Amino acid sequence: MDLKEAWKKLESDKLSKPVLGSVHIQKKSKHPVQKLILLFKATLGFAIAFELGFIYLFIVTPQPIVKVFMVIMIITYAFFFVLNYKVLRNIQHSFRLDLNLKSTLKQVYDNTMSTLAFQRKSSIIIYPLAATAGFLLGLSIEKDAALMMQKWQVQVALLISILILTPASYYLAKWMEKVSYGKYLTQLRDLIDQFDKEEEDSI
Amino acid sequence: MAHPHEQEFTELIDQHRGIIFKVIRLYVNHEEDERDLFQEILFQAWRSYPNFKGQSKFSTWLYRVGLNTVLTFRRRPKLVVPHEDLSVLKVSIDERVQPEETEALYIAIRDLNELDRMIVTLHLDGYENEEISEISGLTKNNVAVKLHRIKETLTKKMKAY
Numbered sequence: 032m033d034l035k036e037a038w039k040k041l042e043s044d045k046l047s048k049p050v051l052g053s054v055h056i057q058k059k060s061k062h063p064v065q066k067l068i069l070l071f072k073a074t075l076g077f078a079i080a081f082e083l084g085f086i087y088l089f090i091v092t093p094q095p096i097v098k099v100f101m102v103i104m105i106i107t108y109a110f111f112f113v114l115n116y117k118v119l120r121n122i123q124h125s126f127r128l129d130l131n132l133k134s135t136l137k138q139v140y141d142n143t144m145s146t147l148a149f150q151r152k153s154s155i156i157i158y159p160l161a162a163t164a165g166f167l168l169g170l171s172i173e174k175d176a177a178l179m180m181q182k183w184q185v186q187v188a189l190l191i192s193i194l195i196l197t198p199a200s201y202y203l204a205k206w207m208e209k210v211s212y213g214k215y216l217t218q219l220r221d222l223i224d225q226f227d228k229e230e231e232d233s234i
Numbered sequence: 235m236a237h238p239h240e241q242e243f244t245e246l247i248d249q250h251r252g253i254i255f256k257v258i259r260l261y262v263n264h265e266e267d268e269r270d271l272f273q274e275i276l277f278q279a280w281r282s283y284p285n286f287k288g289q290s291k292f293s294t295w296l297y298r299v300g301l302n303t304v305l306t307f308r309r310r311p312k313l314v315v316p317h318e319d320l321s322v323l324k325v326s327i328d329e330r331v332q333p334e335e336t337e338a339l340y341i342a343i344r345d346l347n348e349l350d351r352m353i354v355t356l357h358l359d360g361y362e363n364e365e366i367s368e369i370s371g372l373t374k375n376n377v378a379v380k381l382h383r384i385k386e387t388l389t390k391k392m393k394a395y
């Protein structure tokens with residue numbers, strides 16, 4: 032019996048055996064890319080919550096210097112919301128399992144990696160601004176923040192806060208990124224590597 | 235409320251569910267995983283269905299979705315076919331006086347890595363190298379080279395059983 036003959040027999044004997052389960056479309060998926068899509072949606076949700084918080088603080092705070100920093104935070108979060116939304120749309124659009132698998136996975140992987148890398152780099156500028164905004168907000172509860180900032184002791188305290196909070200927030204975000212996205216990105220990378228390896232082996 | 239195309243999609247799946255069964259039987263061993271994968275393939279097919287414009291046969295399209303889903307989904311440790319299971323099967327085959335060639339082919343295919351399994355099953359199902367290349371992402375030449383090697387391996391293994 033040749034391969035094709037054996038295959039035909041195998042198909043009718045064994046491979047056509049039904050799998051238990053009804054043809055009912057569930058709206059949940061365990062696919063790694065689907066999980067990445069969910070994470071991006073969660074990020075957008077958090078961005079909206081923070082944005083609303085900053086808008087609220089902008090409205091309730093009477094001090095102009097605090098308002099300025101709240102505006103900076105509102106603009107920053109709006110920018111990252113748009114960025115993440117675009118990436119989400121892009122992934123949703125490009126992730127199709129009826130197309131070439133390797134290029135689909137590569138597109139999703141590259142897109143996610145470049146966005147996360149950009150966010151990580153940008154955070155080095157954003158964290159000091161966020162720390163300053165928080166510091167000024169704290170000062171404004173009891174005193175005039177602008178007036179307080181003229182004291183050298185307060186300026187040193189702000190500088191120390193920035194020096195501690197910026198790297199701490201950076202590494203915390205990096206760790207959180209690894210915990211949430213890491214597993215799924217590793218799965219995608221492994222698959223892409225396997226395709227590359229198979230291609231190299233055949234040359 | 236049901237989607238307007240849901241009924242049409244469900245009917246098509248019902249007609250071609252054998253393709254999904256085949257993909258699952260080739261990649262998964264455990265009942266729970268079979269059910270999970272069946273649902274996952276349905277989900278992915280449903281997601282991609284609006285893009286199905288009928289350029290290819292529905293069966294070809296569904297085959298591609300099924301294989302692509304199983305290849306990317308297999309990373310969960312419990313979905314990987316434990317090698318011991320294959321050994322058990324092999325022993326049971328070896329114990330028979332005259333092992334069936336189809337069973338031997340099944341074991342030999344299951345012993346291949348996932349990508350090779352995909353290539354050879356598409357080939358045995360009558361797909362041209364160009365189509366296999368398009369589905370797998372490998373170049374046409376690579377597909378031809380790999381197919382040659384895989385067929386040699388399978389024939390050797392079948393003879394050995």
